[in-house]
Amino acid sequence: GAGVSQSPSNKVTEKGKDVELRCDPISGHTALYWYRQSLGQGLEFLIYFQGNSAPDKSGLPSDRFSAERTGGSVSTLTIQRTQQEDSAVYLCASSLVAGGPPDTQYFGPGTRLTVL
């Protein structure tokens, strides 16, 4: 079956521009996560969606970052007024259900964002 897909795979933008990154989770997965991996760093949690519940935005680094999930499926991560420190690989993951014992998160291939 289809895994988690993300688009674009690479994005180069100029400082100050806005970017949108897209994630298509595995069909039927109710939980969706965004992470980012900066150079030499581990995966950093950004935001989490579970069904119709309010998202956990506690990992978003600034108010320039926002995300939405439409219809409980596709998610878009938006970064406004990009800065060079936003350059990273942005990874999306989904899981069947969250809460209780952790279930396996399945990751997409990521979007490599480069801010010039």
Add this chain to the structure above:
Amino acid sequence: DQQVKQNSPSLSVQEGRISILNCDYTNSMFDYFLWYKKYPAEGPTFLISISSIKDKNEDGRFTVFLNKSAKHLSLHIVPSQPGDSAVYFCAASETSGTYKYIFGTGTRLKVLA
């Protein structure tokens, strides 16, 4: 404050030998641990996990050991194969309803043929 640490950024092992990847954590509330493997240009893929009620979990060539008193876990790969060359991340979580994984910085394993 890095709650999950992988202090070895890289490791080289001869094919057929054992690979041992280490991970330390500081948060005593963590009770569920995972290892993910990542190839270049791909997302991390789940490899193996362990709950804190166990001290060992084995899946084929992969075994994870957990030492709760030392807050240390390790991944053993025996025998190592060239296809195992990848970046390995350990992650930790609390099972008390939280879903967040805290990841380490990864160890790049290179298995030499």
